[in-house]
Amino acid sequence: MGFVIKPNINSSSFHLSGRSFFIRRRQKKKKKKTRRGEMAEDQKKKSCRFWIWALSSVVFRLILISFPGNLNLSSRPEVSTPLTSIRRLAEGYWLKQASMSPYAGSMYHGSPLLLSVLGPLTVQRIKGQPSHLLCSLVFVIADILSAMLLRGIGKKLQMAYGLNARLLGLLKSSRDKGILPCGDIAALVYLWNPFTIVSCVGLSTSPIENLAVILALFGAVTRRVPLAAFGLVIATHLSLYPATLTIPIVIILGYGLDAPPIKLFLQTRSVENEESSTPTVSKQPKLKQTTRLPFLWKTVAHFLFWVLLWSLCVLVLCAFSLNKYGGLDEMFKRTYGFILSIEDLSPNIGVFWYFFAEVFDFFRNFFLIVFHVNILFMLLPLAIRLKHRPCFLAFIYLAISSILKSYPSVGDSSLYLSLWALFVNELVDMKFSFFLFCGYLGISLLSPVMHNLWIWRGTGNANFYFGNAIGYACFQIVFVVESVSAMLNHDRALKRCINTNHGEVKN
């Protein structure tokens, strides 16, 4: 399972800078200090600031969970879906304690393992404290862990980014400050995102699902193959949709981390070879003149083996815990079957509930297939187009599945939003970001209002809330599309930049 060295195209670092792309970008950013002596200090300060912010977010959460009744957030349709609601989990646990199948009735649809972990916590109470304190603490811990893992991923990505930039000759030194600390940013975005806070305080199980997803990515990025496999299996077990992450994780393990397209490296190297002037060339290992990266079959096979092993473990454990209550058949029917057949039509921030409440029964199956296949349809084109950026691909997959999920919640959006923050360096030029920000803000303010008007006051009707859900879906779609387009534009800009640099060199 060892650490396979990333097959970086270790072409030489170039001394090309000048009016490079990065410098242009750097000027957009905050003021910079130039002297090197201040660098280390600055770094320290930065990390210190990060810890302060992270801690304050934890304190904020603790304050929120100490309010009685978890601020009624646990019953918000935006926060807890039939899959992630803690009330349903408590009901499943109660049924299990009453020696019935936790899936009896249609209350609980989650994993039996999660039930046996979280179930006892829903019953135990500390005197004088709100009833769900223990569960809340678990979710807070899950959030902290996710943030730390995100930071780890971000650091790796940042290093890779700097390295690649240097390889392409777009950056001069390793200590260039044009690169944003994307790990810290992503972790703080995750911790301070109101969506995350709401789903943590609102006792939905999505922090745990998010943790599993981030664990899988972290394992892949740091090349800890068993960890990646574990995260993937658990995430898939909990909510099915992360199964799509198999593709990006395999690409990460096979080809390495996010990098500009290989063509650019070849291009720069050919220019370099023509010049063959600098002594750095000697450092570079021998490379075949190929347009393809070597695919590390061994690591991938290793990964697949671990996936099989972990899924076997999970299945055995599930079968063991559901021994008397119908076994795995029942589990698959009540969890994955429930996700795929969209039986629960209670409102959420997705668009499916209203669609399937209104659509004619005759067409129900057709639309079920069409909508689910929509997720699968885009997997391959995206994988082909973004195969050189597997982490970004993973982010896009997660975003797409959180749009087209059968029971989406804001917890899913919090995950992809923080993953998005991992690519701040690349996505700086994203369009419509202010518009999208306003859109998300507006939707999250309007959604409770519309829900209140329809459900509680009875002065509105279902279309109010559905309109809101449609708006949310539209904004998410624009967000995904713009992210992809910004990433592709970034690659184009890199290429253009290199071309102009080469032109200068040639001249």
Place this chain on the structure above:
Amino acid sequence: MARLVRSWILLLILQSFLVSIAFGSKEVEEFSEALLLKPLPDRKVLAHFHFENRAPPSNSHGRHHHLFPKAISQLVQKFRVKEMELSFTQGRWNHEHWGGFDPLSSMNAKPVGVELWAVFDVPLSQVDTSWKNLTHALSGLFCASINFLESSTSYAAPTWGFGTNSDKLRYGSLPREAVCTENLTPWLKLLPCRDKDGISALMNRPSVYRGFYHSQRLHLSTVESGQEGLGSGIVLEQTLTVVLQPDTTSVERNTQPSWSLNSLFGRKVVGRCVLAKSSNVYLQLEGLSGHELKNVDSEIEAHKLWKNADFELSLKPDRVLREISSFLFIFDIEKSSDSEPFDLGLTWKRPSKWLCQLAPLHASRFLMGSGNERGAIAILLKETESQEKLNLTNGRCTIKVNIFQIFPWYVKVYYHTLQIFVDQQKKTDSEVLKKINVSPSTDKVSSGMMEMMLELPCEVKSAAISIEYDKGFLHIDEYPPDANQGFDIPSALISFPDHHASLDFKEELGNSPLLSKFKEKSSVRSYTEVLLVPLTTPDFSMPYNVITITCTIFALYFGSLLNVIRRRIGEEERFLKSQGKKKGGLKQLLSRFIAKIRGRPIEESSSSSELQSSVLSSKLIFKIILVAGAAAAWQYFSTDK
């Protein structure tokens, strides 16, 4: 002549054969009718019609019925019904004023609408099928929508909470069924004399349906003969209970209203049903002042009783029976005729007040919470001034209460939120909850059921049970036409298994089915109110809009994302074009061809438009071929089937 003799002989043989069939069996079918009248404390009068029809055990094949309705016996034989009860009710039984601790109320106080339960004598796997068939048969027989009980979302299989311990029991109720004369007519058709003669002639539709409470019930049970080869006998019991308000002509407000059969029903009994074995009218008077109850020993006393200072009966009773707290006057209507119709009347002379016997606890049920998302159901048990609640177990005086409740699936109950309060103090489950059995509901598949047994201390003032629920969201087709009216949660059944209601007569009863029924011990039970739950409705006019808008969203997603992925700009495009230029041959030819078709001169200069058109054309042709192929395949496969 010889012919005549021969035919005579034949006839004789035939007759004797018929007679032997008719009287061959040991027992004969018996029918009896009875009417119980009872003034109620709140100036109303209860009339309880009771008809019992017994079919003796006989060979199950080739059965011939004289009195017993054929439809019912066929029903029993076909669906192997062991016991069944069907009731149609309108109005709510007032437990506080009309009694809750006598056999009459515990048997005839039924939930609003239709209630049906049946025990089958079939293997366990076939019970549900039998139930479904039975509901359809009854639906046709009684002109009611009992067939709605067929769906598994509307019935349940109680294990012990309903009182009858059987795993072949099915229970269902339709709270919203409107009960009217169209249900009464088929019910009357089962009687041998219908409503033409005898006591049933009193059932004048306007007066019966004018009442405060109206419940028609049909209870049938099979009696095993015990003998080999003989089938089982059937006992069909039909009752109609109405609570009427007599027209008060008396000015005094304190005195009870005086009434007669004619004033109550607008009709008189002109004679008995000749097919009935016994036809009696009973008058039950409760709470006669204590001193009169003593030393009643003979005919003289009985004579005194029906005409005294408090009240006066218009007819002399044939017999008087004593019970602990009431008197029962028995009248035989055999003597009545057209010229001298039976018209029993009761005239009160002095204001009198009495209390009826109440159940140990009075049960009521209500909804809590507001809004259309969630809520809670609460059942409140309050103490009553009941005399009989002592029941010692382990030195402690306790009242056992069984609660049986069905939840429709769209009321998604969280059983872990069950809370029990005794005298406003929260109790843990182990303290008061003896037994609980829950079968949770499955969405659109089955209804939920909760049976629980509470053991409360005797001195309890009030006990409350609350349970939270979420409201389900239905598909647009699942809403009834009046969706905004709300949905009904069927009544809960509260029964007291250790309290038995029976009338304890001191005298010999004779063979009156009604009285022997009353003498049987039956546990005290009462039904709670039906709850109306408003559910959220979608916009019923929207399906097309929703479908189109949602599909537009999907198109937006798919289209724009695909566009971004395959978009090429600037140098990429130029690069591709330069590559495309190199390809000659066929494409050039095609482009020329297309240019000719379009009637434009061939642009020899390598302009982009030409290239585009050539690329376009090849793609176009490919697409056309693809679509044509798909169409052909579709045609082929669709016609194949």
